[in-house]
Amino acid sequence: MNILDCDMLSLAVQLTMTIGFSWIDNEFVLSKNLSDLPLYRVPDGSVDELYIIHLTLLGHIFQTIASFPKDDEEAMEFNDDVKSAEKTKLSSLIVPFTKIDPRYSSMNLDELLLTVKKAIVSFLEPLAVLYNAITLVPPPDVLKHPEYHEYEALCRYMGLPTKLEDLLDGDFVLQLFNQWSAHLVPIKDELSKIVRQPIMPRPLVDLPTEFTDLLHYCTTYHCPSMKANDRYAATQPTMCLVCGTLMCSQAYCCQKMFNKESMGACNYHMRICSGDSNGMFLRIRECQVVLLSKKRGTYKPAPYVDEFGETDTGFRRGNPLHLQPEIYKKLQRLWMHQEVAEEVVNQYDMNHRNLNLDWHHF
Structure with a gap:
């Protein structure tokens, strides 16, 4: 299955619901031995579940970069005040994409950075609601104010690094992106047709004033x-x-x-x-x-x-x-x-x- 066809949010929920039946008392247990163990394992906000959320979030970021417009002549221009560490980290993750399609190297990094953060927020919001019901840990008050920037508050509530460069740090991240980029080879001629992530609600058409x-x-x-x-x-x-x-x-x-x-x-x-x-x-x-x-x-x-x-x-x-x-x-x-x-x-x-x-x- 191509990674672009996966719904990472659904995958995250499914894996967090089943991880308790694979790891019991810090030991890996095969499914054939589960019949001898009590089946009471439920999601409880464990470290294993945090790893699952981090992994699926990386997959969602990969989908966001893969579906980002590469030759958008009307791309928005932003002030060049974005932290260089975040842009440097994004640039390093784009390298595997450029091997498939050189046009990925011409993407607007400032706009891509904002899109990636929007994708992270849209991915973590439903998971935060889920884990609020599971763990009963109250969310911070800042999430109740729509004018506050949700990115840092959501990452902190979910136990993830608040800085994007820390979230994408690690040799395994680049290794995963290299492996996942192989999924783009069979469809490299149709990359412009893939659904752009994060998926936005489809509003009604704009009607004329008169x-x-x-x-x-x-x-x-x-x-x-x-x-x-x-x-x-x-x-x-x-x-x-x-x-x-x-x-x-x-x-x-x-x-x-x-x-x-x-x-x-x-x-x-x-x-x-x-x-x-x-x-x-x-x-x-x-x-x-x-x-x-x-x-x-x-x-x-x-x-x-x-x-x-x-x-x-x-x-x-x-x-x-x-x-x-x-x-x-x-x-x-x-x-x-x-x-x-x-x-x-x-x-x-x-x-x-x-x-x-x-x-x-x-």
Whole structure:
């Protein structure tokens, strides 16, 4: 298995849960002898578990460096006040990558350093919650303040070195990176396609401030099921708020087959874009949002309001509309917290007319 395909966080949790059955009373015990020993070993914050967290963290850092953009012409520029020891240590760890692809030597070290620290924070945060429940050791108060830099506090709480050069110190680290870099050889022509680490949440698309810009954007859209020269063909341009793709949401023209089931363009796109229960679409000319979950759905006002702060579902009044960030944040929250299905069910209880609509044809 390629190391880039491993979920290091899941691996860390799995190994910490099983290490107690391999080392008992400081002696290595084979699995065949476990039947003669009491099976009461549970994670307790031992040194072995610390070694596991350190090892998997190094693997996560390796994934972060391997997936870092190598020829980003628009890379951010930072003040050259980063500690030279950290940059020197990172430079030494990049050497195994340059043997596979020389472009790794052109990476922006300042930006890479910030990315590595973000990756460490995102890796240690869930583990800190886990070990807070296991050991009952209270976290430091500084972690409760979002404006405080979490990196040092998290490393200190998890028993790891707070300085990056100390965390990456040791001959075994470079040896591991040399071994892991061999995993890049079979895919060296596809390194630009690997998923970048740390994985960031996927927000909804950025909408224009003025609603008229959206209307102009869809003026040239033509229903793909109609003839190109048919000027009188009706169309209902609809934008997927997850990826920004335009499609026609009319129920009769753009039906597609998925798993031997007929469904509308929005339902079909939802299954290949965000899953079968988390669809969020903006019907531009109707100025309304459609939430889809399996074969159910509901309408929500579009995040555009007039000068009086009122929405215009159906775009009946025709007043100039502008984006309302607070309404869009609520939609963002539904998407980020995977609450689309829950919202659809709640709207079914509040509006029984939703039962009469064939949502799977949208």
